[in-house]
Amino acid sequence: MKTVLVTGGAGFIGSNFVKYMLEQHPDYLIVNLDALTYAGNLENLADIEENPNYVFVKGDIADRDFIASLFSEYTFDYIVNFAAESHVDRSIENPEIFVQTNIMGTQVLLAAAKDAWQTGKDADGYPTYKDDVKYLQVSTDEVYGALGKTGMFTETTPIQPNSPYSSSKAGADLLVRAYRNTFKFPMNITRCSNNYGPYQFPEKLIPLMISNVLDLKNLPIYGDGMQIRDWLHVKDHCSGIDTVLHQGRVGEVYNIGGNNEKANIQIVDLILENVKAKLDADSYTGITVDTSKMNDDLKIHVEDRLGHDRRYAIDNTKITTELGWEPSYTFEEGIVETIEWYLNNQDWVAQVKSGGYQEYYDKMYSKK
Numbered sequence: 130m131k132t133v134l135v136t137g138g139a140g141f142i143g144s145n146f147v148k149y150m151l152e153q154h155p156d157y158l159i160v161n162l163d164a165l166t167y168a169g170n171l172e173n174l175a176d177i178e179e180n181p182n183y184v185f186v187k188g189d190i191a192d193r194d195f196i197a198s199l200f201s202e203y204t205f206d207y208i209v210n211f212a213a214e215s216h217v218d219r220s221i222e223n224p225e226i227f228v229q230t231n232i233m234g235t236q237v238l239l240a241a242a243k244d245a246w247q248t249g250k251d252a253d254g255y256p257t258y259k260d261d262v263k264y265l266q267v268s269t270d271e272v273y274g275a276l277g278k279t280g281m282f283t284e285t286t287p288i289q290p291n292s293p294y295s296s297s298k299a300g301a302d303l304l305v306r307a308y309r310n311t312f313k314f315p316m317n318i319t320r321c322s323n324n325y326g327p328y329q330f331p332e333k334l335i336p337l338m339i340s341n342v343l344d345l346k347n348l349p350i351y352g353d354g355m356q357i358r359d360w361l362h363v364k365d366h367c368s369g370i371d372t373v374l375h376q377g378r379v380g381e382v383y384n385i386g387g388n389n390e391k392a393n394i395q396i397v398d399l400i401l402e403n404v405k406a407k408l409d410a411d412s413y414t415g416i417t418v419d420t421s422k423m424n425d426d427l428k429i430h431v432e433d434r435l436g437h438d439r440r441y442a443i444d445n446t447k448i449t450t451e452l453g454w455e456p457s458y459t460f461e462e463g464i465v466e467t468i469e470w471y472l473n474n475q476d477w478v479a480q481v482k483s484g485g486y487q488e489y490y491d492k493m494y495s496k497k
């Protein structure tokens with residue numbers, strides 16, 4: 130029996146991970162700590178909230194006193210830190226909260242874990258720790274910066290983040306790295322590419338485009354739309370993190386990519402085509418829309434994102450050769466399954482779009 134603290138477990142990737150862990154490790158206790166910001170949603174976890182091996186706690190990772198009391202209540206074996214402000218466009222509008230949550234929050238967690246796990250000191254004065262404990266920092270390929278037409282990010286690529294978001298994630302990674310170097314702290318860092326799949330908040334490219342096609346709204350393509358991202362199905366990301374948590378060499382960084390490079394414009398075309406085809410072939414509860422209007426006229430090129438990274442691509446060699454992990458989804462099957470999920474979960478979409486969503490959307494796109 131292990132007790133795992135999953136922070137940010139009500140968000141998109143975190144909630145998929147909580148469910149994945151409960152399925153894969155039915156003897157583990159999963160404590161989900163989430164501040165329930167705009168992107169966190171307990172509806173994502175409705176099907177497991179009665180599971181006796183699952184506990185939800187509302188709170189902020191950057192709140193030192195709160196974290197201290199949580200660590201006095203539970204004895205954690207593993208900590209997986211997903212809690213983060215994650216949207217690049219929001220970080221351009223309002224960087225400060227990214228520094229607060231992503232950097233300060235990570236520091237508070239690191240200090241609490243070190244205190245909880247330290248057993249003494251070795252002959253050289255370095256802390257010693259309990260056996261089989263680990264802190265895993267969930268990071269992003271964006272910390273490496275941007276690629277040109279060729280090349281891929283490996284774990285030794287220098288860190289050169291370009292946005293306030295990626296800089297805050299890089300700052301957190303560097304703190305985790307420093308804890309390893311200074312305190313021999315038991316850690317791993319994983320760096321993933323762009324995730325997609327069920328429960329993603331519709332501010333990110335894929336769910337935003339699905340949602341706009343269904344609402345017959347414009348599909349805003351930043352700049353020329355030829356920016357390239359590597360797409361990783363969220364379930365593959367979860368299995369990659371689980372693999373690193375259990376088998377990763379302590380102190381190491383592992384990239385987790387999807388081997389699926391696509392230009393944004395290709396993604397938008399695929400979504401437009403697939404949503405229309407599905408609705409023409411089948412009916413879905415709560416969706417009545419004139420599919421003849423689902424055509425290229427919906428696509429508009431808008432002002433580019435400031436400092437927009439042109440291309441990301443991840444080299445998976447390390448995690449594949451050392452730990453035997455590989456992504457299992459092809460993008461072609463993953464995107465169809467994801468579109469199907471959104472079509473079948475219009476209540477969830479409506480629920481997350483209530484609240485401040487419309488206001489945010491109008492503000493972001495009124496300028497464009």
Ligand SMILES: Cc1cn([C@H]2C[C@H](O)[C@@H](COP(=O)(O)OP(=O)(O)O[C@H]3O[C@H](C)C(=O)[C@H](O)[C@H]3O)O2)c(=O)[nH]c1=O
Nearest residue numbers: 215216217269270322323332333334349350351356393
């Ligand atoms: C929302 C939106 C996006 N885009 C473009 C901008 C990007 O080139 C691409 C994907 O954008 P998105 O904001 O979905 O994701 P990224 O900026 O690549 O970052 C994401 O993937 C990394 C790994 C993380 O670490 C981030 O947390 C995560 O947000 O589509 C558009 O062209 N139009 C739009 O309306």
